[in-house]
Amino acid sequence: MTSLPQTTKKKLGLVIDLDICVGCQACVTSCKEWNTGGYSAPLSDIDPYGADPHGSWLNRVHGYEVGEGATGRTVHFPRSCLHCETPACVTVCPTGASYKRAEDGIVLVNPDMCIGCKLCSWACPYGAREYDENHGVMKKCTLCVDRIYNTHLAAEDRIPACVRACPTGARHFGDIGDPGSAVSKLVAERGGYDLMPEMGYKPVNKYLPPRDRRDSTTSTFQPAVEAPDHNGGGDRATSFFAWADKMLSR
Amino acid sequence: MHPAYSVIFFTTASGAGYGLLVWLAMASALRGFPADWALGLIGLGLALALITGGLLSSTAHLGRPERAWRAFSQWRSSWLSREGVLAVATYIPAAILGISWVFYETTQGAVVFASVLASVLAVATVYATGMIYASLPTIRAWNQPLTVPVYVTLALATGGVLFVFVLSLFTPLPTWAIVLPLAAVIAAYFTKRFYWEAVDESPRSLRPENATGLGHLGKVRHLEPPHAQANYVMREMGFKVARKHADKLRRLSAYLMFLVPSVCLLLLLVVSTYTAPLFALVAVIAMGVGVVIERWLFFAEAEHVSMLFYGAEAA
Structure with a gap:
């Protein structure tokens, strides 16, 4: 059902630390590796060894130059589905393939019901949904729904693949709806923020801003x-x- | 936004078909002309062919067209689903009108209800089409109060010109059958013109600084894209048309959609019954080409917010 749940018991999501991320792309490849065999399988690549390789990836890391001159810096910026509280990508879906889970707030696409109309990707301000040309359906971050509850995995592996892979600890996973959770405390402590709150989608994932620079004048x-x-x-x-x-x- | 030809054909052809259905249904209900079976067959046949062809074309852009039936289920939340439900519902009263008109040569009595219902559902379908676009806050050029009126008035204008053509094949055109479609063309022109003005004046208020939330640290420039080749999001959402071409195409579509049909319709007031179909046909062809250009521009000119992450300066 593409109508949204009134509330969700949990608000599972990611907290991404832009101060720590080094843009190594480990989360990107780890995500692709897990999800091309998991819930979203296959994550097709088109022309993978040719002149124009492209395909579906659920997590992308951009590099931005921020500021000018001596105060300028590079910010590595991972971007994936933010599992919004009021996501229009879900409500525009004509088939019910897109849905938001009432139990944990994860936004998913049922690949057996999706007709590949692509309207959900138009409705997403964050460019988080990627259409799979080979499979004919929309793909998106599942928050590794097939890992986080998977009792066949060791307890430390029951977190999203991107979080598990991050070598610098820039990615955190937890219940952002619970003010006592480690991720909520981190958000409160570091001033975690929403991407484009003006769009009104109420993202669950939070970003921790880069810390103030430390140099000879501030050290x-x-x-x-x-x-x-x-x-x-x-x-x-x-x-x-x-x-x-x-x-x-x- | 990437202008998908299947969607351009669908919205223009179905729009004209629904418009033609409204003109035929309302004119027959109001006893605008005798219920000649051949006029019913050709007129309603053309309307339903355009509607059906458009709807079938719209499934061509689906990744899984065989599952298209699932799109009827989510009318509670989705304008695309509502459009599908309304589109199919329109067939029922349209079929009742068609059978009565073609086989029994009557469009009066209880059939009037079918005609009115078919007209209401046809307009509602086009309204839903417009709302699919107008309800997306991610695309400034579509998230406009005039987006839906443009869809509805253009459907009635294109359908109106078709109506004049079909009618001119069967009977000398009564004055109302020229003046009312002309009014629809003029109404569509002003709606579209005000829409273009509103889009051009609406501020591109979002910038990469908003998208990344890093504006407090200074200007944000895209340094390293996440990948070497353009991905789906960039191909679908990042389509761009040069401004100077867009301006030329806007003028061209305005001439073809509005000026040529208006002149043709005015000439129809004076030309003979035998040459009338020719003038009406010129209006139909000009209007058709014009509205396809208009619809292509509707997509090609639209900027999507997500491109801010990929280096767009504003959206």
Whole structure:
């Protein structure tokens, strides 16, 4: 049924730390690997070894340049379905293939009912839904619904593949509807935010903003050893210890 | 937005078909002309052929056309589903009118109810088509108050010009059968013109800074795309048409949709009954080409919010 549930018992989702993400694409490939054999199988690729390879991916990492000059920085920006509370991608679906689960808030596409009309992808402001040309149906992030409740997996693996794969701990999974959950505390502590709240879709996934820059003007670092005098003095050992002290003080 | 030819053909052909159905049903109900079986067969046959051809064409853009029947189920929430339900429901009163008109040469009495119902459902179907687009907040050019009126008035205008042509084959055209369709063409012109003005004036208020939520850190520029080749989202949502071409095409479609048919309809007031079908046919062809260009532009000019993540400057 494409009418939305009034409330969901849980609001399962991801919290993505833009301060930590290094854009390694491990979550992207891990997602593809799991989901091309899981609920959304197949995740087709078109012309994979040819001149124009493209296909369905449920998680994409962009790189943005933010700010100018000395204050500019690169922000790696993972983007997938935000499992919105009021997603128009669900309500526009004419067949009932798209639905939002009342028990945990996960937004799914039933691949056996989807007619591939693509209207849901038009309704998504986040570009999160990708049509599978070979399969003829719409594909999207399932929040690894086939992992998180899967008792055949070891307990530590019952999290989305992208979260499991992230080598830097930039991705967190949990119940964002529960104010006491670790992810909710993280969101509160770091000022987690919604993408494009003005669209009115109420995303569940949250993004943690990059932390303020630390450089010579903002650093509180106090050297324990005087920095070597670049104009002549200071032997190699002193500069080594100064370097080691600086590193260990981080 | 990518202009899918199947959807362009569907919305223009079915729109004209529903428009023609409204003109025939209402004119026959109001005793506009005798219920000649041949006029009923050709007129309603053409209307239903356009409607059916359009609906079949619309399934061509589906990934799984064999499951199209499932689209009738979600009318509670989905305008696309409502459009499907209304489109099929229209066939029932239209068939009653057609059988009565062609086989019994009567369009009066209880058949009037069928005619009125067919007209209401036809307009409701086109309304639902418009709402599919107008209800999407992700596309500024479609999420406009005039999107639905444009769909409805263009359906009545294209159907009106077809109505004049069909009628001119059978009978000398009464003045009302020229003036009322002309009024529909003029109404469609002003609706579309005001729509274009509204779209051009509506602010492209969202930027990559809004999309990423990183505006407080400075200007946001797309540095590394997530992949080397264009993906589905970029191919479907990222279609672009150069502004100068769009301006030219807008003018061309306005001439073809409005100017040529209006002149033809005015000439029909004075030309002889024998040459009338020729002038009406010119109006039909111009209107048809014009509305296809208009519909292509409706898609090609529309910008989708998701492109902000892929380097679009505003949406």
